[in-house]
Amino acid sequence: MTEEKFWLMKSEPDAYSIDSLKNDGVTLWDGIRNYQARNFMRDMKKGDQVFFYHSNCKPPGIVGLMEVVDLNIIDPTQFDKQSKYFDSKSKPENPRWDCVKVKFISKSKEILSLPELKILFSEDDLLVVKKGNRLSILPVKNDVAKILLKKI
């Protein structure tokens, strides 16, 4: 039996938006430099669905849906000296950072904003509504995801 898994990934729309992904079709979710977030990506499986969240904008919120299509990809930006994500401590023979590839599924007609999410869900239901939560990748509970899917 296949258990559906759901996640939420944040991106600042100035850096990479849902429109960028719609245009690209697929993208590598690289540049993650937080171990907990990286480990969540390692827990992902092909076919998992991911809510795309715009952060650091007004208003912040969920703007679309994507799907995991590839796993365990070494993040190329860690070895790129030109990249802001360059990590001098990571060696090619033992890469520290990896990521997943995602594909565009849909863009919401309207943003499901953080204030709305706070009305719908408690901190325990959906971690993104928790004050001060800085994790850019979060798991989403199955029953919460079912509700979200109807609203985006």
Added chain:
DNA sequence: GCCAACGTTGGC
């Protein structure tokens, strides 16, 4: 621009 909530770093 402010600040809360962390994660990371480095001295000891």
Added chain:
DNA sequence: GCCAACGTTGGC
């Protein structure tokens, strides 16, 4: 291993 200082995220 502790912890203070510092840096980052991201809402407001």
